[in-house]
Amino acid sequence: MNTVAGDLETILSSGIRLAAPLAFAACGEYVAERAGTLNVSVEAMMLGAAFCSIAVAGLTGSATAGLLVGVLLGALVGSAHGALSHRWHVNSFVVGLLLNALVLGLTSYLATVGNPSRHQVELVSVPGLRDLPVLGAPLFVERWPVYLLLALVPLAWWLVERSRWGLELRAAGENPEAAHMTGIRVNLRRRQALLWCGALAGLGGAYLAVGEVGSFNQNMTAGRGYLVIAAVIFGGWRLGRTLAGCAVFGLADALRLALPALGHTVNSQLLISAPYLLALLAMLLFTTRQRRPGALAQPFRRTP
Amino acid sequence: MRLRGITKRYGAVVACDGVDLTLERGEIHGLLGENGAGKSTLMRILLGLETQDSGAIDRDGRAVTIAGPREAAALGISMVHQHFSLVDPLTVWENVALGRSGPVRRAAERAGVRAAAQRYGLAIDPDARVGTLSAGERQRVELLKCLRRDPTVLIMDEPTSVLTRSESAELFTVLRRVVAAEHRAVVLISHKLAEITTATDRVTVMRAGRVVLRRATTATTEAELAREMVGREVTLGAAVGVLPHATAPASPAASAQTALRLRGLTARPGLDDLCLTVHAGEIVGLYGAEGNGQKSLGDVLSGLTVPDAGTVEVAGASVDLRRPGALSAAGLGIVPEDRHHAGVVLDLSVAENLVMTRLGDVSGRVFIDRRRLRRRARALADEYGITAASLDSPLRDLSGGNQQRVVLARELSGRPRVLVAAQPSRGLDVGAVEDLYARLRRCASDGIAVLLISTELEEILALTTRIATIFRGRIVGELPTAQADGERLALLTGGVA
Numbered sequence: 001m002n003t004v005a006g007d008l009e010t011i012l013s014s015g016i017r018l019a020a021p022l023a024f025a026a027c028g029e030y031v032a033e034r035a036g037t038l039n040v041s042v043e044a045m046m047l048g049a050a051f052c053s054i055a056v057a058g059l060t061g062s063a064t065a066g067l068l069v070g071v072l073l074g075a076l077v078g079s080a081h082g083a084l085s086h087r088w089h090v091n092s093f094v095v096g097l098l099l100n101a102l103v104l105g106l107t108s109y110l111a112t113v114g115n116p117s118r119h120q121v122e123l124v125s126v127p128g129l130r131d132l133p134v135l136g137a138p139l140f141v142e143r144w145p146v147y148l149l150l151a152l153v154p155l156a157w158w159l160v161e162r163s164r165w166g167l168e169l170r171a172a173g174e175n176p177e178a179a180h181m182t183g184i185r186v187n188l189r190r191r192q193a194l195l196w197c198g199a200l201a202g203l204g205g206a207y208l209a210v211g212e213v214g215s216f217n218q219n220m221t222a223g224r225g226y227l228v229i230a231a232v233i234f235g236g237w238r239l240g241r242t243l244a245g246c247a248v249f250g251l252a253d254a255l256r257l258a259l260p261a262l263g264h265t266v267n268s269q270l271l272i273s274a275p276y277l278l279a280l281l282a283m284l285l286f287t288t289r290q291r292r293p294g295a296l297a298q299p300f301r302r303t304p
Numbered sequence: 305m306r307l308r309g310i311t312k313r314y315g316a317v318v319a320c321d322g323v324d325l326t327l328e329r330g331e332i333h334g335l336l337g338e339n340g341a342g343k344s345t346l347m348r349i350l351l352g353l354e355t356q357d358s359g360a361i362d363r364d365g366r367a368v369t370i371a372g373p374r375e376a377a378a379l380g381i382s383m384v385h386q387h388f389s390l391v392d393p394l395t396v397w398e399n400v401a402l403g404r405s406g407p408v409r410r411a412a413e414r415a416g417v418r419a420a421a422q423r424y425g426l427a428i429d430p431d432a433r434v435g436t437l438s439a440g441e442r443q444r445v446e447l448l449k450c451l452r453r454d455p456t457v458l459i460m461d462e463p464t465s466v467l468t469r470s471e472s473a474e475l476f477t478v479l480r481r482v483v484a485a486e487h488r489a490v491v492l493i494s495h496k497l498a499e500i501t502t503a504t505d506r507v508t509v510m511r512a513g514r515v516v517l518r519r520a521t522t523a524t525t526e527a528e529l530a531r532e533m534v535g536r537e538v539t540l541g542a543a544v545g546v547l548p549h550a551t552a553p554a555s556p557a558a559s560a561q562t563a564l565r566l567r568g569l570t571a572r573p574g575l576d577d578l579c580l581t582v583h584a585g586e587i588v589g590l591y592g593a594e595g596n597g598q599k600s601l602g603d604v605l606s607g608l609t610v611p612d613a614g615t616v617e618v619a620g621a622s623v624d625l626r627r628p629g630a631l632s633a634a635g636l637g638i639v640p641e642d643r644h645h646a647g648v649v650l651d652l653s654v655a656e657n658l659v660m661t662r663l664g665d666v667s668g669r670v671f672i673d674r675r676r677l678r679r680r681a682r683a684l685a686d687e688y689g690i691t692a693a694s695l696d697s698p699l700r701d702l703s704g705g706n707q708q709r710v711v712l713a714r715e716l717s718g719r720p721r722v723l724v725a726a727q728p729s730r731g732l733d734v735g736a737v738e739d740l741y742a743r744l745r746r747c748a749s750d751g752i753a754v755l756l757i758s759t760e761l762e763e764i765l766a767l768t769t770r771i772a773t774i775f776r777g778r779i780v781g782e783l784p785t786a787q788a789d790g791e792r793l794a795l796l797t798g799g800v801a
Contacts, residue, residue, distance in 0.1 A: 164401075164408045167394075171402055174391045181353070181389040182402050182449075183373040294393065 013138035019250025028200030035193035036173035040096025043225025046205030053206035057119035074202015082191035176300035310359035334504035338733030380456035392435030563753030569614035574600025589768035597777035637715030655681035705736025
């Protein structure tokens, strides 16, 4: 194997591993935004889930249990957000930002209290395919939750585009007044969308902790939730483009990690900001308002 | 379906005061009344969008409570809304499916829409996106959406306000079929008398929250209905469609000064090389079917859209359309088509709305002089006959007619050279229309150039001295009103110049 192919393989496989948490969360955020919530609390969902998954894995000794509890915690954050903003009509941005700050503080504190051990779910490799040149190792040797994407991505698409739930959800996101007049419970649909978003963002966060890294460190999501929001927006509220965006962010992250190993010396602090700069640039270049849900970030309140 | 003694209060205002209404199957029931008479409130109660303070609703002799739109739908009550309840980015069949329940079966839904469309004679493509449809087509979709729910009571709220004449006629044929063949009850809310008398079997007239007349349609006349609706003799026959022609207009030669000139206005999509001139002291009507660029023209003239090409000249001077407020500064006042969208801020007070465009007059460098603002607003309110409980109450609380007067008062207070009025009578009741027409005529006799953009033929014929017809964003014909008749205009608006 020559070095170029080797480098490529390294970057590709770490790129996919870094993109996976984004992809999970994006499948959630995509649904929430189609329902009309510009959900800022993805970061809180991911970070909280990352912490919980490690903590529970430590308690039970099972990384898979940790992963499941991570999903539940994400859903919990989602339902809290939903109740606050779509039941009691607190401004959704403020709720999201406060949840982010709250979870960041709590997890940072709790991380110093306990002394969690390392836990990681198993690697699964697909026999045969893993031996493919270049693509084999990056695509077919993964921690098993990554393969969930194969089911979750089509499911998220089907739910939104094909199911009655999704149709009502889209109506709630595009024109809540019309939806309400038709007899759709707009705020209920939006809360449900947030619940789904929470579960998937939780899965993404938990995967980051018990899947990739195997431990929890302070602020380990480091703004990945915001990248997800950016991906949904410049993906033009289409799932395929959103996921493509996640892949680009993942690859950029991988490139950053790989550069020093490839012999380039760049200031590492500067490099950390690269994906975020990339996100800004992408937003600037690719954002269209064309497919933007008509009532995105507009609360709906039945007139008394 | 029977409503008994329905009363609903909003604060001190009684919207419905002990209203009784009986709806029979197989009948089109006309509900007539001015804006604010309580018809919409009554229907909103029936639909579960509002809850009555007192009174009861029976269906087939059994008392029912309607807590929300879902319960109303379950009882078979369905409404075609004045402001449509459709979701633009969704397709036609998706919108129709929204009103139903159970899993979404794409093929079956599409076929269902197609079949229903055929049965009722409402031609529509199930896969078209609703946002791309014309107002008439959207209404067909709305109607289909309601009919697919198999309603017992179908409520139509001002269904023809966005339709052309032939579309209206077509709609009434469909309604008749719905009533006769399928034995449903239809409520037709309208303030157009001609519609009520031709299309309904029974009519109820409401005024100030009360029922003032209840009768079989054949046993009444348009004149009687108009009188009952307004509560006095009406001089103009706006609603009857026999408006008197404008009294001999000032001869154009006397004031042939060009006040407004549009040259090659192009704004995609909508306007295509549109040229039009309006002289001081004349009312020019821009007539055409809905969706031929009127809205784009309104947007350009309100400064909301910068055209791709072309110029707007006011009193001979070209206006820089890229600068906000330039048109208003140049002396162009506009009564926009959708006043809620572009004309007023509903949550600001009446007084604030009245002075909004001319804040310089009531403020110093930094602060607004509240006293001067109120004095000025009071003067305008008196001059234009705006009735409001208080000038400090939000504009939202005013009736449509009064809101329109606020817009007109504000625009005219700037002493414009040109006044553009886009569909100004839309949603107004007879009394308010009468007042509006008088004011537009006064503007012209004061030497203001008035451009009236309208889809209502009667309005155009009654008010204008010259008519220009618009088709696909171009002026396709121009003629003096004296030489115009419905047939000739219909030809011109069809694009056959």
